[in-house]
Amino acid sequence: MAHASMSIEANPSNIPGLSTRKFIVWLFLASEVMFFTGLIATYIAIRFGGAQWPIVSEKLNVPLVAINTFxxxxxxxxMVLAYAAIENGDTKRLNRFLVATMLLGALFVxxxxxxxxxxxxxxxxxxxxxxxxxFYTLTGFHGAHVSGGVLALVFVVFRSWRGHYSLENHLGIELMGLYWHFVDIVWIFLFTILYLI
Amino acid sequence: MTQTPETHAAKPNYLRIFVFLAVLTAVEVFAAFSIATPWLRVSFLLLLALSKAGLVAAYYMHLRFDKIAFRVIAFGPLVLVALLTTVLFLERNLGR
Structure with missing residues (x-):
């Protein structure tokens, strides 16, 4: 078992120069792209398939959600500034930006x-x-992803406070960032499709 | 856990990207309530959303600077998604 995990760690993707964890995170994000696009395609098919639909701008609080999008x-x-900070070996700025990301995520939820x-x-x-x-299915699944991200950030902040990350060792921050930016991209489309169109 | 070799040499101006994203969001909200022609409004809003998503993926997720394998992994599902959506709409229209 230990031997197997070591060999996976050494060359998981059979592509030289690719890290295992990053490769796995990207594969996970690829599956998430398909998951959310399936939901969005279904929404579009239902909405423009002749179903009775309210006037969205009257039903939903667009200004509030625009602020939430911001x-x-x-x-x-x-999040990306946290990554830039640790790339320069600045752990103080890393902690500060990670906490800010966590709080902003919690505020969004x-x-x-x-x-x-x-x-x-x-x-x-x-x-x-x-x-x-x-509406509740799409925003609910996205909200669950943001909530999961906030929980993951609590863990990352805790590790950061304990001095886990450094100039030489900060892949965890990069992977956290990939997930967080993906969740942001999903919301960019949801905001347009659910609230503005 | 060590720093990966595929991490990028170039450092984008993250704050400039943020300004673009904020401006595009403001334009989006304004356009949603000011463009009267439905097809024009929808096309413009989708174009803005794609631009914002592209900026985040290219600069914040570093796809522009990263290994091409990650770009393939990221954009591969979009091809499947395009097929799925096409089939979904064809099926819906044929079913009428």
Missing amino acids: ILIVSSVT SIQGYEWSSLLGEGTTASNGLFGAT
Whole structure:
């Protein structure tokens, strides 16, 4: 078992110069691309397939979600600045930007929670129509991914505080960043398709 | 865990990319409420979304500077997705 894992670690992808963990994370992200695009394609097919649809700008709080979109974009910047910091060996800035990313992610999820509770209060549920069903499915799966990312960031911040990352050893930060930016990209499309079109 | 050899030499200006993303988001919200022609509005909004996603993938995920294998892994599913979506819409239209 140990021997097997060592040989996988040594040359997992059979492509020289590729790291195992990064390769695996990219494969995971590729599967996530297909997952979310399947959901989005289904949404488009339902929405433009003749289903009754409310006027989105009247039903949803677009200004609030635009601010939330901005928050997620800022969190992507803080994440990439955390990576840039550790590439320069600056662990203080790394800690600062990681904490900022974590807090911004938590803020995004909190605002989404507020949006959901407002919609539920107005009687829009997942079971009373195709609009609610598709809206909660898409935003719910994305919100779950952001929440998972925030939990992962708690772990990464903890390791960072304990001095785990350095100039020579920071692949974990890069992989965390790949996941976080992917979640940002998914939201870029969801915001356009769910709220603006 | 050591630093990977595929990490990039060039360092993009991350804050400049952020400014582009913020401006594109503002334009997106403005366009959603100001372009009256539906096909033009939808096309323009999708173009903006693709531009934003492209900026994040190219610069924040470093695909522009990384190994070509990662670009293949990242864009490969998009081909499958295009096929899936085409089949989905063809099936829907043929079913009418």
